[in-house]
Amino acid sequence: MKQIKSAIMCIGIMFACVGCASNSDDKMPLDTSENTSVESTVSSMTTEDKYQNYSHVVPEAKSVYFSSLEEMEDYSDIIVYAVREEGEKPVIERNNNNVYSAYSFSHVRIEKVYKDMDKTGRELEGKVITVLENEAVDEEAQTVYHISNYNMMVPGCEYLLFLKECELNGETYYVASGVNCGTISVTEDGRDLVRGKKDVKDPVFDDYRALWEEAKNKYLQ
Secondary structure, three states: OOOOOOOOOOHHHHHHHHHHOOOHHHHHOOOOOOOOEEOOOOOOOOHHHHHHOEEEHHHHHHOOOOOOOHHHHHHEEEEEEEEEEEEEEEEEEEOOEEEEEEEEEEEEEEEEEEEOOOOOOOOOOOOEEEEEEEEEEEEEOOOOEEHHHHHOOOOOOOOEEEEEEEOOOOOEEOOOEOOOOOOOEEOOOOOEEEOOOOOOHHHHHHHHHHHHHHHHHEEEE
């Protein structure tokens, strides 16, 4: 069992993996300065469309960057083909009314396993596992937080997932390798990689797309 304790993951992941022992007074609030309302043009299944009238905030955070598919494969504990289940549990952590951590727990049903680092002989295929996703809906503030531009997986859609195993309060869950890199859409799910912009020209996101295509060609052919 691994616990990620470095600052290379996003704010939500970092807080969850380190656990709840830290003094909340030391937590830094999420930067919500880039607060924008987004008009949706995508499927009603997406969070963006469900919460059209909410503010959508994109706090920046450090994440792992992979220069190759091999690096992402080596970094990941499991690689699976899975279907996102219905429902999620948002977690919003506040200190003096400042949000310092936002993420959601969701579930995916594993259809096929390509890599499993577990040495106990556990069979993952057919199991439902918990995934920490770097998006959370704050009903109180009518705000959706997308950490490092992350868009939540869509229920009923299929994904090729590169995941890191973590533990919190004795419970096992998984986080996507490299935040955005590790959740690869197999079915068209309407998620935009860059908020409010389709086909944006950005070298980093071009790298993501190239890596995703390479992964799909390798595992889904």
